[in-house]
Amino acid sequence: MATDWAEVYRVTFPDLVRFLYRKVWEADRAEDLAQEAFVRALPHDPENPRAFVFTVAANLARDEARTAIRRRKHLELVKAEPVTQTESPAEGLERREEERAVQAALAQLSERDREVLLLWDAGLDYDEIAAQTGLARSAIGTTLSRARRRLVEAHRELGGRTGGRADGPDGKDGRGNDAALG
């Protein structure tokens, strides 16, 4: 049965954009890459369309990184106001600062840990993450656990404030603070 790409697009696009955004850190570019990933996926009929399109997108993002410097210069030229503005300047500033802290914390992770973490947050399951990254399925849990811990530690060291409870009672990390979430 041929892949219903319209349906895959509908349910996957937001996750894909989120995944890509944390790689390129430009909303328009992330959206553009996500669409491009679907354009390239359209002719295919993969067994797991969602995982397939993430693979394509990850490759595109890698290529994107190679030309990022050149494009950054271009974007400075075309920079304009966002299409919509729903937050106050103060809110916008705070949000951008928080985002920069998260971006910096993510940059502290190894490429593999970061990739696994972002795929996990994008909603891929362990099998899909393993297929995407080439890691053994049994290694995903360990990698994810380590990546999560390192991200929180790095964010705390960088002075990030999101969550407000990055320092646990033991002063090491935020684990245990949000036990109520469980």
Added chain:
Amino acid sequence: MQHLDDALIAEWVDGAIAEDSPRHGAIAAHVDQCDECRIRVEEERALAGHVRQLLGVATPPDHTPPFEEVLYRAGSAPKRAPVRSIPVGWRRLAVAATVVVAGGVGWYARGLVMGRSAVPAGAAVTADAVGATETTGATGTTGAAGATSERDVPASPPLESTAGKRLEVATAEAAGRGAAAAEEQAAAERDDVRREAAAERQVVDEIVAARRDAAPPAAPAVAAPSPMAQAVAPAENELRMQKAAAEPWGTATRLTAERALGRSLLLVPDLRVVSIEMTADSGLVRVRQDLGGGAVLELVQSRATDGAALGLAAEVIVADAEPRARMARAPEAVETIVVSGIRVVVHAPLTADSLRVLIGKLGT
């Protein structure tokens, strides 16, 4: 059962262990009985929640364009015209674009640039009229020609002068090369320039003719493209614009639009971008920018083709919010700028000074 290791705890927390598997039952029973493992599970769950919260900060706006955009992109990858052996610098210059600023620019220049004294009275813009503009044809024009039907619109000497400058450029480049082939090249370029100049003159002549012939406006909202829109769209561009008039506009990202255009968007950096839209078939891009006071600047742009004799690549239409009878009767002026290698000819019912200030704000 031994204590759970980190991998198993992560799998458990992430729901990666199938509920119908024997492992699931065994782990559930162990976590119930083992305080140490239960605490670690809770810690891992809290950690996962915290990470979700952190990453949630770095999340782009939730926006899913219609799937048709993907289909459009899949079926219409930008095609480049055969590139002739013209020096790159000159080729960029030869990618010409004509920008027509229709109506209301006097208001714009007054509000943003020149101050009230520079603009005739009665040029205020109303939100209602802008709304009418929003409902007009694909080009968004509102028939500025009506307001100018009584104007004493001059011919197009500025275009002739700019063409002359371009001839000089072409000649200078040819002289630098010296070789016969280069001379031949320069001759071809001069022909191109002449053709471009003729085409530009035709554009302006048609605009002038349309304005002179246009009847006084009966209503501010016009369903069909205005005489102005038709006049500024000669030859292939006219066909494209007419076709676009019947097509729906769909929201597009800036990068999608730029990819379709093959270049950066032409816009006024100082103005907030209200929307970016594209037609599916014609590949036109429409950018709307907020001029303030309820007015919207529309820039309808098409792909400029390398080596084209005249790429009518951009049309700028100021939302014509003013009843015709109250439009400022400024003389026509034409100015030329080069934006990212695209020569943009701006034609507007403005004084030359006002127009210069306006085009000084155009950029990519």
